[in-house]
Each structure stands twice: as C-alpha cells, then as structure tokens.
Amino acid sequence: MAIEKFTEENKMTIRAGGRLDAVTSPELGEILQAIPADLTELVFDLSGLEYISSAGLRQLLVAQKQMNKQGKMYVEGAGGQVLEVFAASGFDKILTLR
C-alpha cells in the first residue's frame, strides 16, 4: 500500500492506495496517532484504493471519532469494493462521502 500525507495549514489530506487491510492499516494508524491538535479538516483520498477490510474500517473510525472532536472529515473517491463495504457495514452513514 502507498500512503501519502499532505498538510496545508490546518488541513490534511491522506491518500491511500492499494490495499487497506490487516497488514497495511497499522501504517495508517501511525499517521492518525500523530494528527495535530489544531487540525480542523481531514480528507481521505481513496481513489487509488483497491480494497478495504475491517482493519481499514477500524482506522477510518478512529479518524472519524478524532475529527468529530476537532473539525471535519471527508472521504473522497471511494469506488468498487470500497464503496460496497461502506454500504454493507453502515459506514456510508458514519463517514461523509463526497
């Protein structure tokens, strides 16, 4: 998996590509642990994501709960299996997809 992180003032974009599963999600977990306290907008770009498992959902939930406290979070570019898993798990209601 490739994870890229861009920060611009109080906005961070995380681009995750490939597979977000039990093997790769700890890497995302490390990035989320280090979210700055003054971050007000977090955007996930999942347009390059091939698939997600529950381990990946767990990290997105961690991020959403954190951003509920300090700002907004958006999930962009989800398609295919990723979108189906969001729908099947009810995460389409928890996350703000756009």
Added chain:
Amino acid sequence: MLMKELTIQALIENIPAVTDFVEEQLAPLHFSRKAMIQLAVAIDEIFSNIAKYAYDDNGGEATVRVETETDPEAAVITFIDNGEPFDPLAKKEPDLTLDAEERKIGGLGIFLVKKSMDGISYEYKDGHNILRIKKKPGQEGQKTGK
C-alpha cells in the same frame, strides 16, 4: 476436484503469502476480479483472526487448503488451526445503525465475509478449528450482490 495445502505460521505478516497461494490455485479458473477481491478480503479477515486470537504468545501454525471445482467452477478454502476453540459464526451480528462514537469493529470482519461468500461453515474437530468458505467465480462487470 484439485486440492492443495499451505501450512504457515499464523502471523499477520504472512497474509500476503496466503493470498498469493490462493490466487495461484485459482489462476486456471475464471474468477472475476470482484470475486478475487472479495476472497482477498475474506482471507485478510479470517487469517488475521487466527493470528490474533488462536494462540498465546508462542504462536502456532495454520493450514490453508484450497479445493477447486471446475464444472461448475467454484473454490472451497478451508482454514485450520490448533488453537483455542473459537466459532466466529457464533458471534452476534454487529449493529450497523450505531453512530461513530458507539460503533464497534469486533464482528464486522466476519459479517462482511458472510455477506460476500457463497457459503461459510465452522466446526471444531479433533482439536482443530475448521472454518470453510465457498466462493463461485461471479461475472465480470457485476456490480452488486455476490
């Protein structure tokens, strides 16, 4: 029916090796890309469960058996470990309506596996946890369902 087995340490880091092994066995068949992705996710959920919960700190092995049928095409993948008896299918279905603060991830993985496979069964026999999934090849371009 063709049958092949891989026995490997039950570690998260070995999931890609298991996925590669299964994909290799299914290469001669005509599984859709969607079906292959669903299988990769099922392997991730099931093998990571074994890696995390089956054994104590000393670890242990798991065997992954792939059986393929050609007429009609189907794959049966069996995960066998010698760890603590654990029936993942006995777990309560997750509440999908809770908001972010109340949501739990536990049980969600196996729920997603159940939804995306054509069959799933569990038995505990002779000291082994035996979890079996069945998957049909699906159709290219299929958008929803199995």
